[in-house]
Amino acid sequence: MRFIMATRTDRLAQPKPNLLRFPDRRSPEWVVSAAALKACPSQRVCSLAQPRVPVGGWQPDRPLLAPLSTAVKTAKPSPRIRHLAQPKRAKMVLTHFSVDSSTHAFGVPTTPSSRILQLASPKQVHAQHALARPVSWPVPDRVLKAVVSERVQTLARPKTHQALFEGYDPYRVSPAARAATASPRLLELSLPLPRKCKSQ
Structure with a gap:
């Protein structure tokens, strides 16, 4: 059975065209044209070919082992420098392993x-x-022999709630709530805050 490739697939399978017009360079060495051998660079190309000049205050890195002068080699440290050169003494930390209860160390009272x-x-x-x-x-x-009263049995029963499809209306207001009268305190609390009221 022979398959025929679609036109779109055939076009995508072709290699990309060489837009730079360079021949296939199979070796790192290729023939340089005579025009390139006789070409004279412009002044701009010559200026760009110059190496970068370091900054005016630039100094080379200091060697790791700088030579010491004779004065440094024959210098004698002062007593202050010798005192500062001494290692720090570690502070003694009292622990329950180092404290001896038999001796009165550091003036700790025994009573x-x-x-x-x-x-x-x-x-x-x-x-x-x-x-x-x-x-x-x-x-x-x-x-074990106690008899439960009818009131206790009534309180022990869970509340029954009707579902929405059984006629339960969660938005129904009871007649007692409709006939209720708000107290002066409730009327005072229901008023908006004065700072939120805009003067007309």
Whole structure:
């Protein structure tokens, strides 16, 4: 079976045209034309071919190992410089591992004050404190034999709500709400704020 390529697909499969008119350079070396060999560059091309001049205040990088002068090699440091050159001493941090209770280190008193003893005493349990109730406990007989009244049964029933398709109207206003009279306080609260009222 022979397939025929569409015109659009055939055109897209063709290589892109060489718009620069350059021949296929299969090697990095190619023949230079005689006009290019005899061409004279213009003054602008010569100015652009010049290397970039560094800034006026530019200085080369300093070498890593600069030579030391004889005065630096034979200089003697002052007592102040020697004192500053000493390493810092680490501050002693007191921990519960380093403190020895048998020795009176750093002037810590061994006898605590009455306030410390008061704060160190454990918190007393309240007189009316009751322990947690167990998960399972016996139910008394009077509870097992109790008879529920009709009122309790009525309160134990969940509220029944009618659905919209059963005739429930959520926007219906009851007759009591229609005949209600607002108190002076409600009328005062229903008024808009004076700062939001525009004077006409």
